[in-house]
Amino acid sequence: KEIRADLYQGLMDSIQAGESRASAVGKRTVLPASFVGGGRNMKRRYMDAMALVQKYGKPDVFLTMTSNPK
Secondary structure, eight states, X not given: OOOOGGGGHHHHHHHHTTOOOGGGSSOOOOOOTTSTTSXXXXXXXXXXXXXXXXXXXXXXXXXXXXXXXX
């Protein structure tokens, strides 16, 4: 409910110092491949799927199912 402006102080300091490149502001964080939704995870899943297609051929049916646990 309350805005925590102290989190943005480093960003404001960079802007006031005249920094215009976004890549120079902040800290780079590399997510592990186990992080669902990250770039490395998506690439790993894509490569796994392509390996299956290469071994077994193109799928005849693509079926997606969802369920509601409630």
